[in-house]
Amino acid sequence: MFEKLTLIGIGLIGSSIARAVKLKGLAKTIAITTRKSATLEEARALGLGDSYTLDAAEAVEGADLVILCTPVGVYAEVMQQISGHLAPGAILSDVGSVKGQVMKALEPMVPAGVHFIPGHPIAGTEHSGPSAGFPDLFVGRWCVLTPKPEVDAVAVDRLVSFWGALGSNVEVMDAAHHDLVLAITSHVPHLIAYNIVGTVADLEAATQSEVIKFSASGFRDFTRIAASDPVMWRDVFLTNREAVLEMLGRFLEDLSSLQRMVRVGDGEGMQALFTRTRAIRRSIITAGQETAAPDFGRPHGTPEAAVVPPTDVSPVMVREHGGGEDA
Amino acid sequence: MFEKLTLIGIGLIGSSIARAVKLKGLAKTIAITTRKSATLEEARALGLGDSYTLDAAEAVEGADLVILCTPVGVYAEVMQQISGHLAPGAILSDVGSVKGQVMKALEPMVPAGVHFIPGHPIAGTEHSGPSAGFPDLFVGRWCVLTPKPEVDAVAVDRLVSFWGALGSNVEVMDAAHHDLVLAITSHVPHLIAYNIVGTVADLEAATQSEVIKFSASGFRDFTRIAASDPVMWRDVFLTNREAVLEMLGRFLEDLSSLQRMVRVGDGEGMQALFTRTRAIRRSIITAGQETAAPDFGRPHGTPEAAVVPPTDVSPVMVREHGGGEDA
Incomplete structure (x- = not known):
């Protein structure tokens, strides 16, 4: 060719x-x-x-x-x-x-x-x-x-x-359209992922080690794209500033609204949003751009998933923070 | 037992x-x-x-x-x-x-x-x-x-x-400590994921369909946890409000600082942050809480990853937005 x-x-x-x-x-x-x-x-x-x-x-x-x-x-x-x-x-x-x-x-x-x-x-x-x-x-x-x-x-x-x-x-x-679509598809997601992983990196050491232990509850999903090449991503944000700030602005407006729902306890509003977002993932799977396997197809119950001693061996038990406050 | x-x-x-x-x-x-x-x-x-x-x-x-x-x-x-x-x-x-x-x-x-x-x-x-x-x-x-x-x-x-x-x-x-750690490990990540997927759901239909097509550039990672059970997550935010708002506050402070770095073009600051965040993922992998496989071990080059017609067949080619602005 x-x-x-x-x-x-x-x-x-x-x-x-x-x-x-x-x-x-x-x-x-x-x-x-x-x-x-x-x-x-x-x-x-x-x-x-x-x-x-x-x-x-x-x-x-x-x-x-x-x-x-x-x-x-x-x-x-x-x-x-x-x-x-x-x-x-x-x-x-x-x-x-x-x-x-x-x-x-x-x-x-x-x-x-x-x-x-x-x-x-x-x-x-x-x-x-x-x-x-x-x-x-x-x-x-x-x-x-x-x-x-x-x-x-x-x-x-x-x-x-x-x-x-x-x-x-x-x-x-055209290039301008590409940059706007990629700002929301790729650049803002990376920015947010880098940011939340940065927030964790700033936590006191004891809490940070717990975040790492319990990261399977959601956080670890963000760490993948926040492990991307730092120089490449620095350059992306230096060169697509306007589209990134535009899409980040939309994200932040929406987050203010969601933050308010949490503060005032608007259960209906949250449930409606959380239901709507499921459909987007289904569309991505249907479009062949994502695996339908649960958890991205991550291994479960394999030695890779369990570096810490598994099952029949006596479980790791740590008692700490036993101060006993209940709220 | x-x-x-x-x-x-x-x-x-x-x-x-x-x-x-x-x-x-x-x-x-x-x-x-x-x-x-x-x-x-x-x-x-x-x-x-x-x-x-x-x-x-x-x-x-x-x-x-x-x-x-x-x-x-x-x-x-x-x-x-x-x-x-x-x-x-x-x-x-x-x-x-x-x-x-x-x-x-x-x-x-x-x-x-x-x-x-x-x-x-x-x-x-x-x-x-x-x-x-x-x-x-x-x-x-x-x-x-x-x-x-x-x-x-x-x-x-x-x-x-x-x-x-x-x-x-x-x-x-103790329960209070659990709730604080899970707020940053799990609850805020879910909130953010629901939020950005919600932002995309609000885009005009044409742009949304492009976000779905190009989602492999980062966005699709967020859609997994944003596809979690809506009622369960509504209840989480209704019952762990204070810890969630506290950790969301930290995240937002950090995001303001990062947003400013983008606006003023602070390449050094961004590169330093993006380098620091890589270490967190390595810790999670070392702790046995994440797979070391690239891309979570997602399939590449398999029929599952390619619902759209693959390789030797003539590529899907769409010309649009050909207006030709270059910024």
């Missing part, structure tokens, strides 16, 4: 693309370039590509598909290195979670004859680095492309086919 | 207890009682107990262990029915997520000679009803008991052993 694919950055997403492209034979060669030599050596040891270099300009020479897979905060720096070396007719894309501001910053640096088609595969895990990737990451997930309307339709179709071959469904939309 | 166990209410938790008790032979007979006859018939069809009745008073006759497994909002009503029928020496317990206010309300109704030992197994899934239960639900999870200090130690030890036999680790603490 392509002669030479260059991946700039080889973390979770970049390394998953490399694995899938190799598996499906979508490019004759894969060139990998990173800023850090340790990351490059890790990629080499994993055999993710065909050539490896710390020199991004060298990596893009002769490539007909170049994908930026770094945090969005370093795009401008990377573009300065590569823009004079991109082949005419090449497709230049990326995988960043923010599109509008990034496009504004990069477009002036894209040489004439290069097709700039920003992209965002809606897929990931909380793990990062070259070894975190796997070739099935994009299967059944959506990939959004946000080319300007004047971009060559043939080039767009090629990139659509590329993501389709990786297993994704592809949707083309 | 017990002659007769009576389960009042047979949803996710009650039916999981029934299954585990039967499997491990922890009681000679299990009596099941519910308010709704449909639920009782479902339990009977599943063979969860040895006797079934809509009459709670009849169900507790001669039982040496009675566990309330209904939403906490109906405890008082149930206690009025059963208090005159509890056997002397019986242990009366429950599985509710709130302890302080519930104990205050119930204690005056507990007959002398009955050992009242409130309990809370920290386990569950987002599913509810008799068919949602499974016997391994409690393995490796914590169960908190909150007896008053004057309660018979032998009875407490019996209940500790019972939960230990179900696979749980047991901790005894």
